[in-house]
Amino acid sequence: MTLEAAADANYGSTASGSSFYAAMRILPREQREAMFQIYSFCRQVDDIADSDGPREARLAALQQWRDDIDALYQGRAPARLRDYAATVKKFGLRREDFLAIIDGMEMDVPADIRAPDMATLDLYCDRVASAVGRLSVRVFGMPEEDGLLLAHHLGRALQLTNILRDIDEDAGLGRLYLPREALLHAGITSDDPVKVAAERALPKVCLPLADRAKRHFEQADEVMKRNSRRAVRAPRIMEKYYRAILELLLARGFAAPREPVRVGKLARIAIILRYAII
Known part of the structure; x- marks a missing residue:
């Protein structure tokens, strides 16, 4: 899964789709088209990882994407990446970031992720989200150092x-992304996603992870504050949208049963008006 986590890690969700499209539609045409190419790439490899096809076939399909990315950077772009050549050149997009996204998607394929240790979870986040961000900040035109930090x-x-x-949705797919150390600290020894989702001690796992997310939001905010408003309009919209989701999750709590949360239409419009137009 990935950008809208810098797209979103859950490309199938209507809510995540709306935040991505709202953020990207405000960009100038060349930047907007480049971002939709990045989104299309992420969606296609994400769909492979999340499909219910044989694992061997999914691994082969992801390897074909690696081969196609290599060919693109060798000047032999296959048909499905032909339009990417000009974008890669114009914005200086790095081959390593495209490959990192594929590597991140592949982490779910040999076996479903279940209670990774914190280091593995951070690597997963880097590949499926921050790597997308590294491509995106080049399109946005941010300075190198601050772009990488953001x-x-x-x-x-x-x-x-x-x-x-997505704890409950992921559990239904046989996946559990909550870190093993946090589960054990809360006294949860199972790595069965459905059992863990029903654990009474689950808030003890989720609240520290929410605090970690809040610290990353705060550090991202510091980077955006010192950069051109125009360069950070799109990531700012996604930051505000997802911060609102996190606040809704904290207000709801993490004890079962959990109702889905969604940022309301008026709140979404307010974010867009404030950071895209006003």
Whole structure:
């Protein structure tokens, strides 16, 4: 899963789709088209990882994407990436970031992720979210150092928020992204996603993860404050949208049963008006 985690880690969700499209539609045409190319790439590899096809076939399909990315950077772009050549050149997009996204998607394929240790979870967030951010900040035109910092912090903030939002949905897919150390600290020894989702001690796992997401949001905010408003309009909209989701999750709590949370239409419009137009 990925940007809207810097797209969103859950491409199938209507809510996440709306935040991405709202943020990207305000960009100038060349930037907007580049971002939709990045989104299309992420969605296609995400769909492979999340499909119910044989694992061997999914691994082969992801390897084909690696081969196609290599060919793109060798000047032999395959048909499905032909339009990317000009974008890669214009914005200086890095091959390593495209490959990192594929690597992140592949982490769910050999076996479903279940209670990774914190280091593995952070690597997953870097690949499926911050790597997308590293491509995106080049399109936005941010300075190199601050762009990398923003991708690091905002990508992790968005991805952790997605994980906290999607506990029950992920459990239904046999996946559990909550870190093993936090589960054990709360006295939860199972890594069965459905059992963990029903645990009474689950808030003890989720609240520290929410605090970690909030710290990443705060650090991302510091980076955006010192950069051009125009350069950070799109990531600012996604930051505000996902911060609102995190606040709704905290207000609802993490004890079962959990009702889905969604940022209301008026709140979404207010974010867009404030950061895209006014």
